[in-house]
Amino acid sequence: MRFSLSTATAVLAAAAFLTPLANGQLITEEPSVAPGPTSTQTPIPEPTAAPTPGNGPSPRGFTNFAFTEYQKLFVSDGVRRWAKEEQALYAGLYSLDLSVPWTSDKPAWKNLTYRSTGEGETAGQFGISKDNATLFFFDGKVHKYDVKTNTWAPDTSAPSLGNDSVPFEFADHIVTDPETGILHGFGPLVPLWTIADPEADGYLVSMAAFDPATGNYTYSYNTNSGGPNGTNPNSLVFSAATKKLYAFEWERTQNDSALFEYDTSSKKWTQLNTTGDAPTSRGGVCFAPAYGGTKLILAGGKSVTDTTGAKNAALDDIYVYDVPSSVWRKMANASKPYHGAACAVTGDFFIIWGGYNVYATGNYTANEDGPAIFNISANTWGTNYSPTPAGTPPSKDSSNKPSTASQTWAALIRGEMILLAAVVATLSLL
Template sequence: MSWTNLPFGGGIVTDLDTGLIYGIEDIEESPEMYKGNLDVPWKFTEFNPANKSFTNVEKRGRPYSMNWVSMVYSSAAKRIFGYEDGLHNDQATLWSYNTTSKDWTLVNVTGDIPPTRSLPCLVSAYSGKKLILAGGLGIKEPAAVLNDVYSFDVSTLAWTKLPNMPLAVWSQSCAVSGDSFIFMGGFTSPSIFDYDGENPVNNEGPAILNLTSNTWGTRYTPPGQTPSSADRTHLTLSKAGFAALAVISAAASSLITL
């Protein structure tokens, strides 16, 4: 077994049905990027782990060149959804990518549309029937760290506001397991370089939103299990705000990388 270095600095996602990996390759900056010019270099690439081959795929209708794109795959919709970072064009938008026709489509969303933001968390839930968007950095000056959470229904294309996170963070790690939306890590200050002597990293451990009851807590129970004295939760949190949560029980063990 060996590792393969993937040049996908602008965003990466795995097609859970085929195992193919899609990503936005790193590109060199140019003045045109700051003007929203869609003709500047922008590579959306398909990687096949089976034979380690890279294929540049069509970029029709794709998002703005300079922005990061938070991407998730929806098995329910058989599409990739990408939430475009609003850092450089002042308008964060939701896109979908058709892996068959090889093109991007701007999603015409309704409901409680999230305000524009940068570096949020985006994950899929319930086999891709819903997407969860949480936190991030507001793009207005002075920048504000956000704690709002939204659910997106891929069938109705509507956003719904959920209860706010107990802590405002950006660039956090997050995942969905069963009815639980889990986030850890991230930064609590708008800047990780210029802060008043305070550590901007969120070290408070996991926070968990029950997507059925819409209530926040701190205890995670794997689907199909009940908490017991045999359960142990181990948390490792790095300075960069990334984390891994391992839940180990007497009956079974599961590892969630957030």
């Protein structure tokens, strides 16, 4: 399963949870930067903060990210806030190995070769090829990163859109169909005045698709789509079980479901009528598919009920959505909030990293520890990660071990069976 989150668009478009850049600072903390277009922004020293365990990315929120189960979680760029009007953009590319065991204090991070993709820009939103060999970055051009060799291929020109004036872009979030390899995401906003009455106001959300096999980029919209608000950032996942996209609309103000389903064949949205313990309205969530897309995991974010920002509005809760039944279930809260974090799923494990644990006026505190690990089936948080198959209890999780009484009865039963077998064998010799 693959999932990604766009940082740049989310940060710049959603002023409700991040104010505009105060100083235009760009931090390049990586020693290995591949040749690329020159940026006019000058790197500055990193704000004082404890290093992330495992030589991973320094504390930050709203990174672009994508993952493949049992393989890797990739994170790129991000935002560091340390005061009300002080923030900086990070430039960097990392991977977290999901194929080997590790612990939260010693996660398997790797610092990868990074390159800028435009004037004053960073690597942008990206998706993973279906063979997990290539990362595709988009900023009006296509930039290819080779996962195996840790190198960048020459840039590819933007696909032609004919006479259409709408730019080639993924405005938000990219996910991969593991069967077709097509990358899906939110496309450019389509102004209503360009397709309807010139006096019309507002935008339509479009969905974009990029086929790495052909290089074709397309986008589509429906004037009666009934989809999520296109001017809000939206978290997006792909379900292999239903072969459909699911979007959670950030900071939805209506008192109804924020979960939408998108059919890539009919190109239509459906607002889902969910039941159970639905998440409250929020932004900056982490959203990922699990168990082949039969369940969706949503964690953290920032509450929209705290409009003043005078108190901590970052959230520590986590929910599991069952796709077949359309039911939400609230799970055990994390030990701290995660607003604007990156996440991944492998088997029973949901992994979340980064983001902010405090969101309040004049105080933005980034999570400085290693990834937190949630066992979905056991509904418990821990610090040990193991790439076990779905449904396999962790060996060190005592809650999943048989009780002493049950072990005793099992031993007695085994003893009785052995004794019975011996008697039978003796009688057969008489």
